[in-house]
Amino acid sequence: MSASGVARPRAGRGRALIAAERMNGFIDGLFRTQAALVYAFLYLPIVVVVVFAFNANRLATIWTGFTTDWFGIALNDAVVTKSLGNSAIIAFTNAILATTFGTMAALGLQRVGKRTRQGYDVLTYISIIVPEIVIALATLVFFASTFDVVNPVLAGLTGGGKGAFKLGFGQFTIIAAHVLFNTSLVLLLVRARLSGMDRTLVEASQDLFATPWRTFRQITFPQLLPAIVAGFLLSFTFSFDDYVITSFVTGPGSTTLPIYIFGQVKRGVSPETNAVATMVLAFTVGMLLIGQAVLAWQGRRSGSRNGSMANIVTER
Amino acid sequence: MATALTPTPARTGGGRAKSALLTGALLLPASIWYLFLLVLPMGFVVAFSFGEKARNGGYTPAFTLDNYGQVMKGADPFLESLKLATAGTFLTLLVALPLAYFLATRAGSRKGLFVLLLVIPFWTSFLIRTYSWLIVLGRGNLGGFIGGLLGDPNFRLLGTPGAILLGLVYGYLPLMIFPLYVTLERMDRSLIEASKDLGAGRWATFRQITLPIALPGLVTGSILVFIPMMGEYVIPQILGYGRTFLIGNALVLDFLEARNWPLGSAKAVVLIATMLITISVYVWFVNRGRQARGVGVLGARPP
Known part of the structure; x- marks a missing residue:
């Protein structure tokens, strides 16, 4: 297909495979990181509300101590x-x-x-x-x-x-x-x-x-x-x-x-x-x-x- | 009663009448609700939009197009809402697409758990999840922190269009992820392998295989997200402090404070028309793109 693909020497195939594997792992890591961030984003406000319900401070936005x-x-x-x-x-x-x-x-x-x-x-x-x-x-x-x-x-x-x-x-x-x-x-x-x-x-x-x-x-x-x-x-x-x-x-x-x-x-x-x-x-x-x-x-x-x-x- | 209990009652004449009666009875409550809480109220709004404001507020019968003229002159809240909803839809898509792809193809055996974890926020109170950002973005927390980084003590996140945008993306993200996930999950994975075997790179495979397959979900998700964003009222009120003047504020102002029902009605009609037009254009655009790409994929295939 592409010119570079054709020009690549046969001996480089193994190394290319390893590189592809590594690339795959890298992309998988990217996906996982993104997913983790999205879940953190989705749950952050929920966690915050719950945590700040136990806040001793009358001003809800600043944490001072624990109370029920x-x-x-x-x-x-x-x-x-x-x-x-x-x-x-x-x-x-x-x-x-x-x-x-x-x-x-x-x-x-x-x-x-x-x-x-x-x-x-x-x-x-x-x-x-x-x-x-x-x-x-x-x-x-x-x-x-x-x-x-x-x-x-x-x-x-x-x-x-x-x-x-x-x-x-x-x-x-x-x-x-x-x-x-x-x-x-x-x-x-x-x-x-x-x-x-x-x-x-x-x-x-x-x-x-x-x-x-x-x-x-x-x-x-x-x-x-x-x-x-x-x-x-x-x-x-x-x-x-x-x-x-x-x-x-x-x-x-x-x-x-x-x-x-x-x-x-x-x-x-x-x-x-x-x-x-x-x-x-x-x-x-x-x-x-x-x-x-x-x-x-x-x-x-x-x-x-x-x-x-x-x-x-x-x-x- | 006896005829209704015999097998295949629809064959007999009395049975058919009973069957029609049953159909009518099944549809009756929903029909009453659609008539009195949808058709008539919306009909009133359309009728009001051609009327005049009564002297002490409300509506007086008349036929005039003045209200629409006024709406066109003061189109700012429409444009503002359209801008925010478009940006919000685009950002939501940007966040949702990789996640949906990850869930559908790479999440493995824990997929069910991951999806359930998406359903929980979707299921919990929208209002609570929205107001929580007041704490997160407040001066005591993130707002103050960013202000400190910028060295600007007057820096605020809350009360800005940016805060509204964040609230929109946050609030409607699951609605974008679900349809994308469903379409991607049904994708035939061998197509991707075939594409790779034929020497296509990652980007080419994504553009020519994954994206066209995800397109129906993408369109559904965008529409599901865009519509409520356009008419959103709670998020701009809470996170925007009501300072950004959007179409929701304009409607409430006209109906409740100025008590100018005809002008408010005209705005409501224009809002619905804007939404319908935007969605139709979007669907048309995507379909056209899909056809063009479909030809492209076939054409690129080696003989």
Whole structure:
């Protein structure tokens, strides 16, 4: 090929091979170093938050000594516990609804024509690609406009006055807004799983005169379970962690943990915030590992090798 | 109920009606959500963008293109966001590609563990991982250290576009690595050996074999990363102190503070249009490049 390759004397071959080997080792080292640096970069902030939660100094950014006091202070802080409770209720309700709706829709879309399916595809992708901030503001103005119209009517029906039923911003609007994005997410995960599913089992089940419900319960559902579990956990985490949408459609009294943390951080990081963050991190990582264990267990039971959380997330 | 439980109910007339009913029931909740939380709100935004601001804020029905005219005149936040998102996407790709290649081809038996280690940060709170950089980059730590090296006591990392860029790359890195890893992992390794046997160097092999194979993952990753970067609100607020005026800030300012819903709506519409156009151009560009390279690879093959 290249002129130098042809010109190289045959006797130099052995030396060239050794050089190539050495080069290979060098490049391998480069890759390893880069990988180590990237992992350090990814974990540095997580480690820092955890370490500084044990910092005795009130100014969270400078290390002075070790203490576990901040955890006690955080857990006795009524604002923290209230927002933690709100976040948990919202995330859990959202995850239940989104997982149910998303799975139902994925199953339903198998039974419709191409046109309808494509229509849903467009909506699903739009709900995922439109920037969060746009969805948040659009939902806000839509709700506000609707409430402006509906509330006087409701007031008229219920006789007005102080006890009148009124629609307003709060947990309900937050959950409603979160469910949109997460339904799309679950829908995509479950559909990916459905399309890779072994149809012959379903057909065999039907041939053996199983009812559609029984086929679903014993064949389809177990195969979908990894995607459903992953969808549930992802929905819970996304909702639990969401700041942008929540902050725009929230109402009085429904402060969530991210809203609390954001507000604190804008005034300067405190060790108490770090303690709250550390507990949140421990909780989410714990949930991820539990999910992983459930999927591994399920995978062993059903003999499928695709049962890891990492596989579900990286699967397309 | 009895007909639904008999085998192959779709064959009977009543069964077909029941089947259609079931399909409708399965799709109903998602449809309600798409209608009331996506189609109608976005429809409102599009409609508002042609309206006028009511006297005490909000929206009054009208038909005017003034809002769009105003958006075009004050395009700075768009350009600023576009610049940061493009730089962020490019940097993320630069960091992600070698790692994804390493994971797919050189990580050996510990590959599963390495991938799980990528999933964990992706899974943990975005907000917490972002604000942590306030500590890392703060004056007491890295910011002060670099300032000391430069001999500039007033040196700050936080509150600058650089800090935002770092936050963007950090926050969205896993989203770039995953699709790249998946495409590279499915790569047929014998192609690389064939390329080397035919005397191609490392660089030629990378450019003519690995890169074209990684391209679908590269495109997916870039889109996954570019979109949220473009509309990012949390990172510029926290690490940029809200000083760099991006499209997210502009939208919030219009909707909540100026209460000029029509102008804000027009900006939202332009933002989505900008994103769609950028993505289409990018996909077109990459496809064209791939075709050209495909011909190149075939042409270079010895007869």
